[in-house]
């Protein structure tokens with residue numbers, strides 16, 4: 157594995173909140189974790205502590221910002237400086253209408269010069285690395301036609317041009333979701349499933365621009381698949397598998413030669429979660445939302461249903477998260493709880 161190699165867990169709205177990141181960090185000490193995508197306006201005008209606070213235990217953590225106005229993204233980066241995120245990532249991959257309708261997210265792929273200007277403005281406000289998460293292309297003929305004649309941006313050469321222009325503004329690290337985004341007619345979920353994966357185009361990008369850090373994303377579900385991608389690119393970003401089967405994340409540390417894997421058992425993870433939940437219950441008065449993204453801890457194992465039933469709200473009267481987790485340790489099969 158090269159010095160630059162990294163494995164990360166993708167930014168995912170409603171999933172990668174601070175509690176989920178804490179949970180992931182109990183399983184892997186090495187994977188780079190991302191926030192959910194946060195709109196630059198939300199950072200500027202919203203409840204900053206609510207959106208930006210995190211526990212230092214989660215580090216390294218990357219803040220992902222969405223925006224399309226260079227003054228706003230720069231202002232958001234300036235505000236976030238106080239929180240000491242390890243890197244700032246700009247979202248150029250989200251196909252959602254809420255985002256692309258505003259010419260943010262994936263739609264920005266049609267405007268590489270604008271993205272370069274945004275990056276330059278962000279770099280004036282922070283010394284942290286600025287990275288870009290994008291798609292291999294977009295198809296947005298109608299959505300963007302008021303401003304552009306033709307925005308089918310679907311050829312490898314289009315992506316390479318985008319990356320070259322943006323890298324000239326000082327971005328060295330590109331995370332590429334190996335599908336195009338179809339900006340109309342498909343929901344965000346369909347946009348993660350229907351456009352075919354074109355990994356070879358991401359490999360080609362690394363081949364053509366070897367000085368850049370190229371990280372691949374999309375459909376990676378196993379350690380074998382990670383190892384295969386690492387023969388071609390510098391890093392791999394895992395999305396859905398991280399909440400569908402989070403226990404697989406324990407294998408990640410073993411991919412870094414210098415690390416000694418945590419290899420916590422599910423029992424140890426739950427015990428650590430109990431302490432965390434108690435702390436959060438004291439601080440926030442509730443832990444209901446905290447367990448919503450740990451449902452996959454027993455994926456494909458005996459006890460999976462029981463676990464999901466136990467921690468899915470509504471919880472029995474008088475029960476908090478810590479009591480439910482204690483209960484889980486009593487009723488779930490001990491061989492699965494102690495498996496490493």
Ligand SMILES: Cc1cc2nc3c(=O)[nH]c(=O)nc-3n(C[C@H](O)[C@H](O)[C@H](O)COP(=O)(O)O)c2cc1C
Nearest residue numbers: 166167168169192193247333374375376394395396
């Ligand atoms: C529930 C959900 C929310 C997502 N939210 C974001 C987001 O906030 N920012 C982003 O760049 N991508 C987001 N994505 C896309 C993922 O980061 C990732 O690119 C995509 O799921 C493909 O990777 P996978 O096949 O490993 O899941 C989201 C995906 C899911 C499933």
